[in-house]
Amino acid sequence: MKRNVQFNRQRRLSRGSMPDMDRAEEKSNGSKSPTRNGAKSPTRNGDLKRPDYDRTDTAASGWATENEDEKPKEKELSESEKKRQTFITRAIWTFVMIAIFFGSMFAGHIYVIIIVTAVQIISFKEVIAIANVPSRARSLRFTKTLNWYFLGTTMYFLYGESVIYYFKHIVLIDRVLLPFATHHRFISFMLYVMGFVFFVTSLQKGHYRFQFTQFAWTHMALYLIVVQAHFIMNNIFEGMIWFFLPVSLVITNDIFAYICGITFGRTQLIKLSPKKTVEGFVGAWICTILIGFALTNVLMRYKYFICPVNDLGANIFTGLECVPNPVFIAHTYTIPFVPPTWTMLPTTVNISPMQFHILFMATFASLIAPFGGFFASGLKRTFNIKDFGDSIPGHGGMTDRMDCQFIMGFFAFMYYQSFIAVYKASVGSVIETAILALTAEEQMEVVKGLAKHLYNQGAVGAKIPEYLNENLVNLLAKRR
Structure with a gap:
């Protein structure tokens, strides 16, 4: 009986290296396999503890591995990195x-x-x-x-x-x-x-x-x-x-x-x-x-x-x-x-x-x-x-x-x-009215009138009104 207990203990300590054989042993002895909730290994006096290295077991044994513990952290890090990159792009x-x-x-x-x-x-x-x-x-x-x-x-x-x-x-x-x-x-x-x-x-x-x-x-x-x-x-x-x-x-x-x-x-x-x-x-x-x-x-x-x-x-x-x-x-x-x-x-x-x-x-x-x-x-x-x-x-x-x-x-x-807005006459509006609403003869009269007005104001010399009068009169005669 003591030999069986000692043998079972040794097999349980080597569970990480031989998971399949361990499961077969437990089935033959009618014992329960360990689970993720931290269930203790069945022993006669209950004072045997699992070694620390046993917690780095693979997923096949049912124990959480170190890599599995790090996965959520890596995912969280990637999400924060993604947000940081989005913020940087948006700011730039x-x-x-x-x-x-x-x-x-x-x-x-x-x-x-x-x-x-x-x-x-x-x-x-x-x-x-x-x-x-x-x-x-x-x-x-x-x-x-x-x-x-x-x-x-x-x-x-x-x-x-x-x-x-x-x-x-x-x-x-x-x-x-x-x-x-x-x-x-x-x-x-x-x-x-x-x-x-x-x-x-x-x-x-x-x-x-x-x-x-x-x-x-x-x-x-x-x-x-x-x-x-x-x-x-x-x-x-x-x-x-x-x-x-x-x-x-x-x-x-x-x-x-x-x-x-x-x-x-x-x-x-x-x-x-x-x-x-x-x-x-x-x-x-x-x-x-x-x-x-x-x-x-x-x-x-x-x-x-x-x-x-x-x-x-x-x-x-x-x-x-x-x-x-x-x-x-x-x-x-x-x-x-x-x-x-x-x-x-x-x-x-x-x-x-x-x-x-x-x-x-x-x-x-x-x-x-x-x-x-x-x-x-x-x-x-x-x-x-x-x-x-x-x-x-x-x-x-x-x-x-x-x-x-x-x-x-x-x-x-x-x-x-x-x-x-202040509505008043502009150069563009005056030109638009003259072009669209006046005949060619009337437009010439406007030009002569403006030249005479500018001369009276001292803005231009006397030669400009005289030149316009002579040439515009000739143009009007030819058009008629």
Whole structure:
């Protein structure tokens, strides 16, 4: 009996090296095999302990090995490493975008226009792609072609409208550009009609629903992206401040909504974005107004920001010259109530009207513009996607970053045209009226009248009116 007990002990101590024989021995003796819960080996007196080296056994023996203990740690380390790499990528591209934004803005208006153009093309591509069915798009050769054709036609129309409006004095006096300028809208309409006819002739049986869905989706993308980006373009022509301020207000609101939300946010704002809170929404509104007030006070001091574009070659170093809009000139306002003397508050305040306008713009950026982001969130949930694309590493698609900017830029243009713009005759508008509304003889009379007026003012010598009178009279005689 003692021999059997001693033999069993020796066999149990050598279990790590001979697992199969050990199991056979236990079966023959009717004993239980050890398990992961740390069950003790069956002995007569129960005081025998397993050696430490026995815990490095393989998985076949049922004991947890050292490699198995390290596996969760390695997995956890890989996840943290992945998050760290994502954070680094996101941070690097954030600084890259900031550098591109400020670099283009200081380099000149034309570079900002190029950036806006690239943004709207990339955003259009991303929005079109989420509703596309690759298998059907491959079988229908002209689906993508029509999408890009309508994009080109729309951009031709909108860009042409802006160039003609802001650069009449250049376009209307050029022999080559004059026909395109005077018939621009008709040309744009005919280009669209050609695309419409091509779409109808490309309809194929069995694909009607898909093709009409793509047609409607394309037009929605054109309206939500390209048309709104057109008004952002016009903001640039009106003055860099009308582009920079709306963009900055949206970014500021987004940052402080996140900070306020994680700091004291408790109440969910909207189900489309579960992480948005009412506290973060209101806190970001207050912070955006304060930042907007301070930023406007700085930008108003530089004509490069407040002057409309009259030279596309201008930059931050050359600057621009203009008569400032009255909205940027400080006025003295009387406080509507008389404060008590013990408060030492002034009865008047010297402030520019722009500081009042920025309150409305900051409010829109805080309370309305975020709904552009909510709209984009609902669209992504509809198609069960996380991002619109991967155009910006670490940030998703371009549309994910611009969802609030489009509607904000649209609002800034409408607000400027309604409450701030000063409407007066310009050189371009006078030339446009003379060319489109007057005959050649009447235009000559205008030229002679202007020459005589300039001579009377001492701006030109007597030879210019005399030369014009002699030559224009001869030209009129020949025409008759």
